[in-house]
Amino acid sequence: MTPRAQPSAPADALLTDLYQLSMLQAYWEHGLTEPATFDLFCRRLPPNRNLLIACGLEGALDYLEGLAVTAADLEYLASLNRFSRDFLNRLERLRFRGDVRAVPEGTPVFGNEPILEVTASLPEAQVVETYLLSAIHHQTMAASAAHRLVAAADGLPVVDFGTRHAQGAAAGVDTARAAYIAGAAGTSNVAAGRRYGIPVSGTMAHSYIQAHEGESEALASFTETHRGTTVLVDTYDTRRGVQKVIDLAVLQGDEFDVAAIRIDSGNLDANARLARGMLDTAGLDSVRIIVSGELDAGAIDALVTARAPIDGFGVGTALAVSPDAPYLDTAYKLAAYAGQGRMKLAAAKRTWPGRKQIFRETRDGVAVRDVLGRADESRDGQPLLRPAMANGRRIGEQCPSLENSRTYSAEATGQLPARVRGLAPATPPYPVAVSPRLQAASDRLARRLQDET
Secondary structure, three states: OOOOOOOOOOOOOOOOOHHHHHHHHHHHHOOOOOEEEEEEEEOOOOOOOOOEEOOOHHHHHHHHHHOOOOHHHHHHHHHOOOOOHHHHHHHHOOOOOOEEEEOOOOOEEOOOOEEEEEEEEHHHHHHOHHHHHHHHHHHHHHHHHHHHHHHHHOOOOEEEOOHHHOOOHHHHHHHHHHHHHOOOOEEOOHHHHHHHOOOEOOOOOHHHHHOOOOHHHHHHHHHHHOOOEEEEOOOOOHHHHHHHHHHHHHHHHHHOOEEEEEEOOOOHHHHHHHHHHHHHHOOOOOOEEEEEOOOOHHHHHHHHHOOOOOOEEEEOHHHHOOOOOOOOOEEEEEEEEOOEEOOOOOOOOOOOOOOEEEEEEEEOOEEEEEEEEEOOOOOOOEEOOEEEEEOOEEOOOOOOOHHHHHHHHHHHHHOOOHHHHOOOOOOOOOOEEEOHHHHHHHHHHHHHHHHHO
């Protein structure tokens, strides 16, 4: 059973934007401390995404539970000569005591659907915006990229090799976590393996081969130390590298124990066919072939479609930085304050007021549409937003084990129509409707705001 991660140390309370603290002081000074609700959502999907896989909730809840301002934080803020002593004294007592509803990690979501909803006093709900957006945005981006890679692999394992290309070492750990929830088979990141119980996988670098006088010597020494391992065969020449593995098998006889070879360069389809033919002819049909090297979903799909004799994929950059969709249009917007709906009317950035719910309607086990409605509505379909935190503490099952999140994600994604799960742009896109009650409330508020302005 995969162990559950231990909560991480609380994030730096100053890991926020300056304007959050400026607003916080103004809120307190002017008595704007009534309950507020904020939605965290993605306005629209990137053009090459049919869906997003929501991820990052566990880290977000860790942060909210541990939010506190230290003496060193206060000393630094005082040095800026921007904040009053009264504000700093109040900031010292700041804790998050609010409520959170969220979709479970691994849930497929679409544009304008709340991934997470925060309800707390306005200052508390506001000051956490920056960290929550960062936590949810990065892991959702990574999980969504992993979904496409796993879909392209069509049942073959995809292993995360991305840490060295991630935007910082911590991002590499988060990427491994998100990718595993979305269906990746494992990671090369040992820290992620220890922290989350993700299977770790890896082989050797070309430098091991190069450090020896000859390739045969390098392969012999590495396999002597590591039984059942995977070895690189393309440091110099793929054909010769595969032949040296075959020669090693002849030399070692029953002691030969190489599980797989890895090809990291060149025409992966042609090289895999060459290697498979040579290995099978030598009676080494049990030796698998793993490929890596700037793979993305399109490249993997092409290899799978061509029925290249490949048994698994190692993917780095396409997971770590999601180059085909390197950011999501995420936002954290006020939806209610002091019991009244709030909304933004700006063109292309209009928001929906009030506390909401996403209802996923299915027919014969297949999801047919989502309806974005008010939180107090009763509608057909599965409600996706679930309680995750009350009075600043976790509740319910919103932080299950990583294995349970992985299983849930596969099941929830599997409910979607095949056209939505695939790589090609879904035609038509998955429909997201707005309930008549939410539409009416939005129209009333919009009219009032336009009249007042």
